[in-house]
Amino acid sequence: xxxxxxxxLEQHFDTAFAATDGIAKLRELILTLAMQGKxxxxxxxDQPASELLKEIETEKQRLVKAGKIKxxxxxxxxxxxxxxxxxxxxxxWVRVREICHDWGQKTPDSKFTYIDVGAIDNSLGKIGxxxxxxxxxxxxxxxxxxxxxxxxxxxTVRPYLLNIAIIEKEYDPEPIASTAFAILHPFGSLNARFIxxxxxxxxxxxYVEATQKxxxxxxxxxGDFFSGLFPLPPLTEQHRIVARIDQLMARCDTLExxxxxxxxxxxxxxxxxxxxxxxxxxxxxxxxIERHFDALYTVKKNVAELxxxxxxxxxxxxxxxxxxxxxxxxxxxxxxxxxxxxxTSLRKSEYDSIHAALKAAANGVVRNRVLLSARLFCEFIxxxxxxxxxxxxxxxxxxxxxxxxxxxxxxxFNYKPSFISVDVHRxxxxxxxxxPNDVIMNIVGPPLGKVAIVTNQFPEWNMNQALAVFRPLGxxxxxxxxxxxxxxxxxKTVLREVKGTAGQDNLSLEQxxxxxxxxxxxxxxxxxxxRIDQLMxxxxxxxxxxxAATKKQSELLGAVMAQV
Numbered sequence: 381x382x383x384x385x386x387x388x389l390e391q392h393f394d395t396a397f398a399a400t401d402g403i404a405k406l407r408e409l410i411l412t413l414a415m416q417g418k419x420x421x422x423x424x425x426d427q428p429a430s431e432l433l434k435e436i437e438t439e440k441q442r443l444v445k446a447g448k449i450k451x452x453x454x455x456x457x458x459x460x461x462x463x464x465x466x467x468x469x470x471x472x473w474v475r476v477r478e479i480c481h482d483w484g485q486k487t488p489d490s491k492f493t494y495i496d497v498g499a500i501d502n503s504l505g506k507i508g509x510x511x512x513x514x515x516x517x518x519x520x521x522x523x524x525x526x527x528x529x530x531x532x533x534x535x536t537v538r539p540y541l542l543n544i545a546i547i548e549k550e551y552d553p554e555p556i557a558s559t560a561f562a563i564l565h566p567f568g569s570l571n572a573r574f575i576x577x578x579x580x581x582x583x584x585x586x587y588v589e590a591t592q593k594x595x596x597x598x599x600x601x602x603g604d605f606f607s608g609l610f611p612l613p614p615l616t617e618q619h620r621i622v623a624r625i626d627q628l629m630a631r632c633d634t635l636e637x638x639x640x641x642x643x644x645x646x647x648x649x650x651x652x653x654x655x656x657x658x659x660x661x662x663x664x665x666x667x668x669i670e671r672h673f674d675a676l677y678t679v680k681k682n683v684a685e686l687x688x689x690x691x692x693x694x695x696x697x698x699x700x701x702x703x704x705x706x707x708x709x710x711x712x713x714x715x716x717x718x719x720x721x722x723x724t725s726l727r728k729s730e731y732d733s734i735h736a737a738l739k740a741a742a743n744g745v746v747r748n749r750v751l752l753s754a755r756l757f758c759e760f761i762x763x764x765x766x767x768x769x770x771x772x773x774x775x776x777x778x779x780x781x782x783x784x785x786x787x788x789x790x791x792x793f794n795y796k797p798s799f800i801s802v803d804v805h806r807x808x809x810x811x812x813x814x815x816p817n818d819v820i821m822n823i824v825g826p827p828l829g830k831v832a833i834v835t836n837q838f839p840e841w842n843m844n845q846a847l848a849v850f851r852p853l854g855x856x857x858x859x860x861x862x863x864x865x866x867x868x869x870x871x872k873t874v875l876r877e878v879k880g881t882a883g884q885d886n887l888s889l890e891q892x893x894x895x896x897x898x899x900x901x902x903x904x905x906x907x908x909x910x911r912i913d914q915l916m917x918x919x920x921x922x923x924x925x926x927x928a929a930t931k932k933q934s935e936l937l938g939a940v941m942a943q944v
Contacts, residue, residue, distance in 0.1 A: 764843035
């Protein structure tokens with residue numbers, strides 16, 4: 381390795397610690413340099429790869445003659461346009477099949493050690509502890525490929541997971557691998573770890589990505605896999621390169637461990653301060669957070685926790701206090717009762733229940749605020765309906781909302797907009813007509829509880845069955861209800877009781893109607909919303925600063941990498 385390359389690599393260790401993806405990029409760089417022959421200086425005394433290929437050919441013929449492997453099919457000549465980069469003197473481009481062989485297949489006829497894709501520890505490149513010992517009668521149909529100590533196995537199914545490992549020991553009973561693996565047993569004394577590292581290198585990953593087939597469940601077939609190119613160095617250089625890669629990867633591991641420890645400490649300190657703030661409202665806790673903003677808020681998880689704490693404090697009445705000039709909540713309860721008496725969507729039994737609950741709530745007013753279930757202060761709470769496929773269009777008259785139109789607790793109708801006709805909107809989906817300033821929440825998860833306020837982009841909207849709408853009465857602020865529904869504490873009790881099917885959690889409309897929300901006077905709602913808005917702007921700024929710092933660190937890392 382030249383002094384210039386060594387200096388660049390050392391720069392990376394300094395820079396990688398700060399960048400979010402720095403250590404991963406550093407690992408990629410190490411493998412890129414290694415496979416381009418830039419990680420170690422070449423030794424003119426090394427036997428060139430061309431001589432190694434002659435030895436491989438001799439061994440290949442011997443194994444074929446002994447009946448241990450099948451005679452390989454001729455491989456196509458490597459064309460100049462296939463070669464991704466130039467190699468140092470003494471190296472040779474070959475196809476993967478030229479440097480390895482398999483051991484054939486067999487149907488298990490006795491007890492065996494089964495190595496499936498799930499047995500791979502892809503971070504360590506080893507077989508994990510969860511291998512299975514199976515009897516012949518229990519053998520899956522995919523248990524067929526023979527492997528031995530020194531064999532490299534590569535999962536050709538979902539190759540982006542990099543389920544690659546070296547069989548490092550003899551297994552008893554005999555090991556048999558899944559047909560999901562490509563089997564690479566190195567010829568002669570080729571270094572299995574060098575092969576392993578190349579299969580994980582950016583150059584080979586790019587080849588696989590360009591060759592694999594399928595989208596949801598991509599795979600590369602054996603023919604394409606073994607036709608890939610392989611940079612073959614002299615044997616002694618292989619060993620030097622592997623030793624250096626191992627050394628540098630160990631430094632990456634240490635960096636990763638130090639950064640994880642740093643982040644864990646940062647999260648723990650922040651969590652303790654937030655917990656103290658939530659439990660006791662200790663001003664010292666808030667002072668501590670403000671004094672250490674720069675140190676605490678370099679990770680977005682802490683910012684998310686701060687947002688949750690702000691909403692919790694707001695709903696607990698600890699971001700503002702009642703004022704003597706505020707209107708009385710008792711009067712607001714009377715207004716709500718009057719509004720509900722005019723609510724034509726209610727059956728008599730429902731109105732009687734709401735009337736009794738509002739009357740009883742008057743006895744529960746404390747510090748000019750009262751706890752109310754959402755059904756008591758909303759005109760209605762309902763969910764949408766999904767029209768037939770031919771009733772949905774990309775352009776149309778009435779916008780139709782789906783869960784993915786709520787992004788970051790805001791309405792984003794620019795993302796995959798759908799429309800329905802006025803006729804369908806009025807006659808078929810009239811129950812789920814929503815208007816500007818309504819509050820909507822997704823009730824099918826994960827994740828449950830995304831919330832947004834309907835904008836005035838259109839005079840009327842509609843929505844599907846995964847969304848519920850809340851329309852407050854009595855002058856209660858939609859923005860206040862929006863923040864209340866966004867608070868983790870509001871959904872906490874019902875989330876314990878959610879029911880779901882096929883891996884989805886669902887909130888029922890009854891659970892939505894039973895959500896308990898603290899309702900202060902309208903004036904205090906205004907103060908709370910204003911204060912939350914201010915604090916959320918600060919949180920937005922923190923997120924932007926983290927994004928900017930991350931981008932800068934990544935750009936710096938990219939600039940350093942570009943020097944190689």
